[in-house]
Amino acid sequence: MFLNNxxxxxxxxxxxxxxxxxxxxxxLAGLSSLYLIELIILLQIxxxxxxxxxxxxxxxGIALVGTAKxxxxxxxxxxxxxxVTIFKLLMAFLVWMVISAVAPSINDWIPISFTNLYIGLxxxxxxxxxxxxxxxxxxxxxxxxxxxxxxxxxxxxLEGSALVTGFFALIIILICLISAYFFTDxxxxxx
Amino acid sequence: xxxxxxxxxxxxxxxxxxxxxxxxxxxIIGYVASSAVFVLLTLIINISQIGDENLLxxxxxxxxxxxxxxxxxxxxxxxxxxxxxxxxxxxxxxIFVFNKKSLIIPFGFVFSGFILxxxxxDPFLYSALIIEIAVILSIPLxxxxxxxxxxxxxxxxxxxxxxxxxxxLAGWFLAGGEIIPxxxxxLIQASLLLGLGFVFWLAIFPFHSWVPMxxxxxDPINSGxxxxxxxxxxxxxxxKYISGFAxxxxxxxxxxxxxxxxxxxxxxxxxGYFFQKKVLKMIGYELLYSTGVILIAIGFSNTRGIGLFxxxxxxxxxxxxxxxxxxxxxxxxxxxxxxxxxxxxxxxEPITGTLFIYSLLSLAGMPLTIGFPPLQTMYQYLAMDxxxxxxxxxIGTGLKTIMVFKFIRxxxxxxxRLRNLLVINRENIFLFSCLxxxxxxxxxxxxxxxxxxNLSQSSEMLLK
Numbered sequence: 001m002f003l004n005n006x007x008x009x010x011x012x013x014x015x016x017x018x019x020x021x022x023x024x025x026x027x028l029a030g031l032s033s034l035y036l037i038e039l040i041i042l043l044q045i046x047x048x049x050x051x052x053x054x055x056x057x058x059x060x061g062i063a064l065v066g067t068a069k070x071x072x073x074x075x076x077x078x079x080x081x082x083x084v085t086i087f088k089l090l091m092a093f094l095v096w097m098v099i100s101a102v103a104p105s106i107n108d109w110i111p112i113s114f115t116n117l118y119i120g121l122x123x124x125x126x127x128x129x130x131x132x133x134x135x136x137x138x139x140x141x142x143x144x145x146x147x148x149x150x151x152x153x154x155x156x157x158l159e160g161s162a163l164v165t166g167f168f169a170l171i172i173i174l175i176c177l178i179s180a181y182f183f184t185d186x187x188x189x190x191x
Numbered sequence: 192x193x194x195x196x197x198x199x200x201x202x203x204x205x206x207x208x209x210x211x212x213x214x215x216x217x218x219i220i221g222y223v224a225s226s227a228v229f230v231l232l233t234l235i236i237n238i239s240q241i242g243d244e245n246l247l248x249x250x251x252x253x254x255x256x257x258x259x260x261x262x263x264x265x266x267x268x269x270x271x272x273x274x275x276x277x278x279x280x281x282x283x284x285x286i287f288v289f290n291k292k293s294l295i296i297p298f299g300f301v302f303s304g305f306i307l308x309x310x311x312x313d314p315f316l317y318s319a320l321i322i323e324i325a326v327i328l329s330i331p332l333x334x335x336x337x338x339x340x341x342x343x344x345x346x347x348x349x350x351x352x353x354x355x356x357x358x359x360l361a362g363w364f365l366a367g368g369e370i371i372p373x374x375x376x377x378l379i380q381a382s383l384l385l386g387l388g389f390v391f392w393l394a395i396f397p398f399h400s401w402v403p404m405x406x407x408x409x410d411p412i413n414s415g416x417x418x419x420x421x422x423x424x425x426x427x428x429x430x431k432y433i434s435g436f437a438x439x440x441x442x443x444x445x446x447x448x449x450x451x452x453x454x455x456x457x458x459x460x461x462x463g464y465f466f467q468k469k470v471l472k473m474i475g476y477e478l479l480y481s482t483g484v485i486l487i488a489i490g491f492s493n494t495r496g497i498g499l500f501x502x503x504x505x506x507x508x509x510x511x512x513x514x515x516x517x518x519x520x521x522x523x524x525x526x527x528x529x530x531x532x533x534x535x536x537x538x539x540e541p542i543t544g545t546l547f548i549y550s551l552l553s554l555a556g557m558p559l560t561i562g563f564p565p566l567q568t569m570y571q572y573l574a575m576d577x578x579x580x581x582x583x584x585x586i587g588t589g590l591k592t593i594m595v596f597k598f599i600r601x602x603x604x605x606x607x608r609l610r611n612l613l614v615i616n617r618e619n620i621f622l623f624s625c626l627x628x629x630x631x632x633x634x635x636x637x638x639x640x641x642x643x644x645n646l647s648q649s650s651e652m653l654l655k
Contacts, residue, residue, distance in 0.1 A: 109380055110360075124356075131349055140345055144352055151356040158363055163258040167320040171355075174327040178348070181331055182341065 004115035011037050011119045012096060015126035018142060019088045024069050031142060032062050034123060034149045041116055042156055050165055054152065057169030058145075061176035065141060068180030088133060095125045112157035120157075123150030141179035148172060194238045194264035195255035198229060198272045199307050202300035209297035216287075222296045223283035229276040238266045254313075262311045270645045271310055271427065274508065275303045275420065282416050285516050288621040289523065294332045295416055302329050302417070306424045315435065316362030318428050319355045319388065322421075326351040329417045333409045343404025350398050354391030361385035365436045378438060382445050385432065392425050393482055396455050403463065403475030410522065411474055415515030418478060423504055426485055427646065430500070433489070440492070450490030454580050456483025461587030465594050470518055470528040473594075477514070477554055480587065481507050487580065488569065495572060497647045502565035505643030509561045509632050510553035513625050517547040520618060530594075534601035542619050546626045548598060553629060555591045560633040564640070 011034065018030035035058030042051035099121045107117055127147030131140050152168060205225050212218045237250045255262045264272065279299050286293050295302075305325035309318040326348065333344055361384035364377065389395070394402045405414050433440050460480030467473045481503070488499040520543050521528050525536050537544025549560070556566030566588070573581035632639035 135342070137341075137345060140349065144349065147356075148352070151359075155356070155359060155363075161259070161317075163260045164317060164320060166258055167317070167324065171320065171323055171327065174324060175348075175352075178327055178330045181334070182345070 007037055007115060008118055011122055016089060019092060020085055027142060028062050028066055031145055032059055035059060038149055038153055041153055046160055053165050053169055057172045061172045064176040065179055068183045072183055092126060092129055096122050099125060116153055116157045120150045120154035137182040144175055193252040193255045195262040195311055199304045203304045206297040206300035219283055219287045219296050223280055226276050226279040226283060230273055233269045233273050261313045262308055263313045264311045275307055279303055288617050289520055291412055293413055298332055306420055310424055310427060315431050316366060319358035323355045333413050333417055340408055343401045343408045346401035347405050350391045350401060354388045357384050358388035361388055378442055386448055389429055395452050396459050399479055402478055403472040406475040407471045410519055411515045412519040419511055446490050446492035449486050450580060453483045453486030453490055454583050457584055457587040461590040465590040468529045499565060499568055501643045501646040502640045504646060505640040506561045506565050510550045513546055513629050514550035517543045530597060533598050534605040537602045538605045542623050546622050549626060549629055551595045555595055556588060561636050561639060564636045
């Protein structure tokens with residue numbers, strides 16, 4: 001019970017950190033901690049070999065995005081207006097409150113551990129907010145990856161298949177590769 | 192040797208091999224030749240069922256096992272393989288003729304390989320994952336190097352990614368329903384999830400905005416290739432889903448939703464088409480309109496609906512590439528093709544202009560074109576059962592037709608010089624051949640559309 005609550009708090013903390021932080025490195029660190037949380041959750045239901053695929057593919061993807069960002073010309077920190085950050089955070093908290101209210105009834109549809117479901121939904125909603133509230137390709141990629149982490153937590157709790165795990169890992173790495181393509185394109189355009 | 196290895200894995204390796212060739216002309220020739228060989232192989236080789244003895248020397252098994260799951264391409268799936276590789280061959284020729292730089296050569300094989308894998312994966316619930324991989328791989332093919340904006344392409348990635356979780360979850364629900372009898376509530380939940388997935392997949396209102404944007408942001412020869420293959424095969428997979436689960440195909444509300452979404456797309460696509468001045472965006476609205484028409488056909492939920500679906504897919508596969516090629520070639524001549532300057536462009540390129548107009552007429556379902564018989568049949572079916580949908584469809588098609596006539600009016604205003612008509616170059620020869628083909632299939636639509644009837648094999652349960 002204690003571990004479950006701790007995992008929920010850490011998840012919400014990591015997503016909030018991704019919203020608040022203006023340094024892209026810190027935001028990638030937030031995402032990588034989401035992958036770590038996913039591993040801890042999946043270790044309870046999956047063998048370590050299969051569960052670690054999630055962590056490895058996620059971190060490999062983050063390394064790819066990080067490398068692409070490093071090669072970008074403009075490495076200055078993102079200027080964030082405090083009111084925008086507060087708005088995003090408040091919106092996230094509002095969505096999480098709604099999830100807290102509806103999660104028990106969703107749990108009737110999807111019969112998995114409540115912690116897994118809550119963490120999955122919270123991460124998915126965080127990802128959708130990131131996608132929806134920004135036009136920056138980096139933020140959109142972070143949002144997509146967060147969304148997929150959330151979904152992966154829910155779906156992996158329902159079904160454990162080596163093929164699905166393999167394809168999911170491929171999807172994560174490909175999204176990160178494509179994001180690198182977008183950043184490089186942006187970079188070359190600036191030149 | 193097995194069919195998935197031959198038509199999914201080998202083309203991927205061919206693609207990697209072609210990447211090592213530096214000379215772009217040799218690479219294109221290699222791509223077109225190997226693609227044509229893959230089509231020929233479908234005619235020579237028979238696919239035996241799992242466990243069958245190989246009686247002929249040219250017979251291969253249908254199944255490839257991978258990570259505990261299998262990819263199965265049966266004899267009746269050969270049409271899908273043929274469609275994919277014929278599109279690849281013709282697209283390769285078009286890229287060669289127009290002298291375009293496109294990543295379709297050689298990555299088109301990888302993209303189409305994943306699309307075929309999505310259709311052939313067993314259980315087919317996992318097709319959403321493979322489609323997602325194909326979508327991600329298609330991004331570099333669509334992104335233009337010199338383009339300033341990629342908003343539509345990013346939206347394409349987002350919406351297609353959002354589709355995957357819904358379809359996977361719905362698949363899990365549906366698979367559960369095969370074991371334990373489902374309640375009405377569960378049926379609604381599964382249908383909602385599946386419906387949401389399809390809405391994202393097929394760019395249905397209100398998640399459609401990226402389609403015209405993608406066409407505007409990239410060369411239509413790239414976006415057209417990706418979207419025509421993706422949409423055609425998404426429809427085939429959707430039919431597989433509906434056909435595969437007894438409790439879903441007997442759920443009337445699901446088909447009502449298809450008809451409803453279909454008519455929304457028809458009206459929305461036609462209105463967007465009508466008010467659009469830029470030809471590139473117009474192609475996007477054309478795709479939305481035709482998506483709506485096909486959705487209505489699926490919404491009939493019976494044998495006639497499936498028959499109509501195959502004809503509509505067939506007619507679109509004939510006319511849409513012609514529209515794409517003619518627009519792409521005209522785009523080489525003029526930066527911004529629009530209704531306003533269409534007359535001037537056609538004056539310079541009369542053969543391309545004629546193909547452009549004829550393909551628009553075909554897609555609008557005008558008589559003596561390939562689009563006429565399926566749309567006419569749809570009018571008849573709708574007149575019998577759904578008059579309101581018929582009226583809206585007629586309004587939509589009417590708007591499209593008015594727009595095509597506006598183009599014709601602008602062209603007729605200009606004086607076409609005979610010397611422009613007689614220019615013999617490889618572009619004109621290719622486009623003129625396309626025009627002749629489109630006219631012939633328009634005159635003999637039954638012959639042209641008959642092979643597509645086999646597409647209904649993937650939805651055999653809907654035919655019963």
